Amino acid sequence: MVDGPLHPDALxxxxxxxxxxxxxxxxDGVDFEVRRGEVxxxxxxxxxxxxSTMRMISCVSPxxxxxxxxxxxxxxxDGPAIRSRIGVVPQEDNLDTELSVWDNxxxxGRYFGLPRRVLRERAQELLEFARLTDRRDDRVDPLSGGMKRRLTIARALINDPDLVLLDEPTTGLDPQARHLLWDRLYGLKRRGVTLIITTHYMxxxxxLCDRLVVMDQGRIVDEGSPRELIHRHVTPEVIELRFAEPAEQEAALSSAxxxxxxxxxxxxxxxxxxRDAEAxxxxxxxxSIEPLTELTRRASLEDVFLALTGRTLEE
Amino acid sequence: MRMTQSVWRALERELLVFVRTWRGSAFTAVVQPVLFLLAMGIGLGGLIDDGAGSASVRLDYLDFVAPGLLAASALLAVAGEALWGVMGGVKWMGQFKGMVATPMTPGDVYGGLVLSAGVRAGAAAIAFLVVAAVLGGVSSLWAPLAIVAAVLLAIVTMSALSAYAVRKEDDRTFPLIMRLGVIPMFLFSGTFFPVEQLPEVVQPIAVLSPLWHGVEVARDATTGTVDGWTLLHVGVLVAIAAAALPFGVRGFERRLTP
Structure with a gap:
């Protein structure tokens, strides 16, 4: 999928x-390239x-x-040298829950060998980034899920990384907490940090993503920008029809x-x-097809995934 | 050089967690052994010294049991942490996974754990030794050597038990290790009575117990009978730790960087 010479900005x-x-x-034998400054x-x-792919990139799994x-x-x-320049946000928070936000x-930061003077400055900035300034001296354990997630992300930035890997950054968060996190991630992108994200949220x-690869069963099934993928595999609009009985759905399918x-x-x-929902x-x-409910929406990556694999993401 | 520095950083983390949470661990490490010392050394000791028991221990019972408790409490304080603490770090809380996402290696994490067990056991031994001295259970200027016994035992316990724990998927076998391994060792390694009191057939088993070697070092130190045998016991403890370390490093590598 990635042919030709190395892209000069490929991190x-x-x-x-x-x-x-x-x-x-x-x-199972994947090819991809992540360029500087992209998500x-x-x-x-x-x-x-x-x-598994993320863990190989973050050099904790050969x-x-x-x-x-x-x-x-x-x-x-060069595992330690690479790890010194990346930030890793794992799927599950692994904070030191017995310690305070500040201590974390x-x-x-000490694991990166950074001097305490530098760490104090960065920690202060990152407290603000994570909107946790007023919880500075609180233990981590009783913080909410959203706060812990923001702390995990902020902590991953303590070494001022060139590349940040986020594995399912918003799984398990409520919509408000998700949007706050997205906002923080946009902020990182604006600062020129390269981000790699895994998600099963379309x-x-x-x-968030400039480019992405769709993975299924260990393989990459396609790659491109979200817009390219939608354009390539699905139509701009989708109508969802629900029926009261399976038999009605069958009948509608045969006459549609x-x-x-x-x-x-x-x-x-x-x-x-x-391409034309009205038509x-x-x-x-x-x-004379009369469904119970009818929803018209624009096509999403969920539809791309369905088109590429024949399955929905939740299956 | 890098290795040394990053093990030191792992130790920093362990010691910070200890400083923030010392109240919980102080009971097992210091208060509990002091209670044992009062009950066994003063209470039970009074009976033993007046009766036939004194013939077999050849010392005031307080003098006999104080170094035993000092060594044994290093084992007890570290054992639980080496089992459940390591499972927490690699699975339940996952802090060790966070550590290896930085320039730290699994070996650094393990090294920090082993060293911090030694440091904390040393601190607890000092506190215990002061109490024992005040109660009159220390009779030699060699006594500080007993701290070395506690440190070595803690290092042996952490390096061996965490090498075991890191290979386990859950904590199901841990209570068994405590009941069938650690507690019998605590009771039958010359802590409360000389191993010569045991039936002759089982006496050689005591020699296999790291705690027995630690107790012997501590007792030689606090009673001022340091000799070549003391050195030999120190050597055995160092050898056990040295043998466990490669297993531990490999175990941590397999678990944290699969």
Missing amino acids: VRARGLTKAFGDFVAV FGFLGPNGAGKT STGGELSVLHLDPRT FIVY DEAEQ GEAAERIEVLADRLLLYT THRALAER
Whole structure:
């Protein structure tokens, strides 16, 4: 998928990258390239190989095949040097919950060998970044999930990294906390930090990513910007039809015919892909198709995933 | 050089956690052994010194049991932490995973744990030794050597038990290790009575117990009977720790950077 010479601004480059645990192949020969200053996403369901890929990039899990370079260095030989320049936000917070918010910054910064004077300055800035200034001396344990997540992200910035890896950064957060986090991530992007994000949230990928790869069963099934992927695989608009009975859905499917360019059948609804939603609505009315509910929306990466794999992300 | 510095950073973290949470661990490390010292050394000791028991321990019972408790409490204080603490770090809370996402290596994390066990056991031993001296259970200027015994035992316990714990998926076997390993060791390693009191067939088993070697060092120190045997016991403890370390490093590597 990544051909030709190395992009001059590529901070991460993988070719045929593979990770196997015994007989199980978690990542199956993937190629990708992450360029300086972009937000790059790995999109896919649980078990697609996103986290295994992230762990190889962050040099805490050796690859079992293929090539990988991170910040123009080799993870096999330069692990500590690479890790000193990246920030890692794992899927599950691994804060020192017995320590205070402040102590978490200082202790973590010491792992990078940074002097305490520098750490005090950075910790103060990062407290503000994470909107935790008034919780500075509180223990981490009783903080809310959103606060812990913001602290984990802020802590990952203590070494002023060139590259930040965020594994499912907003999983388990309420919508308000998610939007606050997105806001913080936009802020990082504006500062020129390169971000790699894994997510199974379509809206998150669409909101944040400049480019992304769609992963499924350890492989990359396509790559591009969210807009390119939608353009390539689906129509601009989608009509979702729900029916009271499965039999009605069957009947509607057989008579819908040319009303849409493509129809996906899900267990609980039909998805009609169309370039002209109004025309499709008219065609449905002519065929006397009367669903229980009808929703017209613009196509999303969820539809791309469905088109590429034949499955929804939740399956 | 880098290795030394990053192990030191891991130690910094462990000591900071200790400073912030010392009240919880102080009970196991200092208060509990002092209670034992009062009950066994003064209470039970009074009976033993008046009766036939004094023939077998050849010392005032307080003098006998104080170094035993000093060494044994290093084992007890560290054992739980080496098992459940390590499971917390690699699984439940995952702080060790956070550490290896930085320039730190799994070996650094393990090294920091082992060293901090030694430092904390040393601090607890000093506190205990002061109490024991005040109660009259220390009779030699060699006594500070007993602190070395506690430090070495803590290092042996942490390096060996955490090497075991880091290979486990959950804590199901940990209570078994405590009941069938640590507690019998605590009771039958010459802590409360000389191993010569044990049936002859099981006496050699006591020699396999790291605690017995630690107790012997501590007792030689506080009673002023330091000799070549003391050195030999120190050597055995150093050898056990040295043998456990590579297993520990490998275990931490496999678990944290699979």
